[in-house]
Amino acid sequence: MRLPLATLEIFTAIARHGSLRAAADALGIKPSTVSHQLKALEEQLGTALFIRTTRSISLTEAGRALIRGAGPAFDQLSEAVESARSTGHAARGTLKLAMPEFAYHLYVGPILKSFCAEYPEIELELSLTDALSDILGEELHAGFRLGDRVAQDMVAVRLTQPLPVVVVASPDYLAARGIPETPRDLLLHNCIRYRFQSSGHIAPWSFQSNEGEYSVDVQGNLIANTLPATIDMAKRGLGLAYTFRAYVAPLIDNRVLTPVLDDHLGLTPGFFMYFPREYKSMMPLRLFVDHIKQQQGV
Known part of the structure; x- marks a missing residue:
């Protein structure tokens, strides 16, 4: 019946x-x-x-x-x-986010104390991964990525302004191998490369000139699929690393790493959060996005 x-x-x-x-x-x-x-x-x-x-x-x-x-x-x-x-219309509930580890250290970690103090009834669950997450398949609410190119059924919201990049190495490495004067000089150096977890491709080392953007096909005997690992290798004097300047700013300030080729480097598109259109009005997500954007001045 x-x-x-x-x-x-x-x-x-x-x-x-x-x-x-x-x-x-x-x-x-x-x-x-x-x-x-x-x-x-x-x-x-x-x-x-x-x-x-x-x-x-x-x-x-x-x-x-x-x-x-x-x-x-x-x-x-x-x-x-x-x-x-x-659910989703009040400042409470669970918010599940995926992000690269370096994005956590740069943008999420510094705002957690103030966010949790302001919204104590929102439970944050963070999945730290460099892979481009399947939001729906992994039962997440949102993810972080560089640039705003996302699937048609997703929404991308800017979190940061475009980010400057940097090439760094330890003082010991540069003293032993010399300082590259132009991007072409990198072909004579050991470059620590990053492999994307989702696509498996090696990340390009891009530079700027009067004619526009171009890449150098750098080589080396070390590859890692997390950014923190590439920076750790550079700190150990194993080669040059290409990364976000903000991520290694304290290491540069403390002279643990030395930047090179600054006149040849440009900007990346900046970080965006992406999520299904259906979550656009979800209150915990909106509050989290607004909190980060406020801290970043976006």
């Missing part, structure tokens, strides 16, 4: 409010509709649910059996509907 949910709701309202008219008022429908739906439910079940007199209405044995099961069930349904209505 197909569950008669609409008529069960009316039956539950009658049982709880003690009359057909009171049930009609509670549900916002006509008393005649309540009477008609109750009759239809009793006919479908093949038994009377209420004993009706001119002065009162009371449950039959069948009616008492039904309310024992239907009452708690409708309470749960009401809670579920209210939960669905409020």
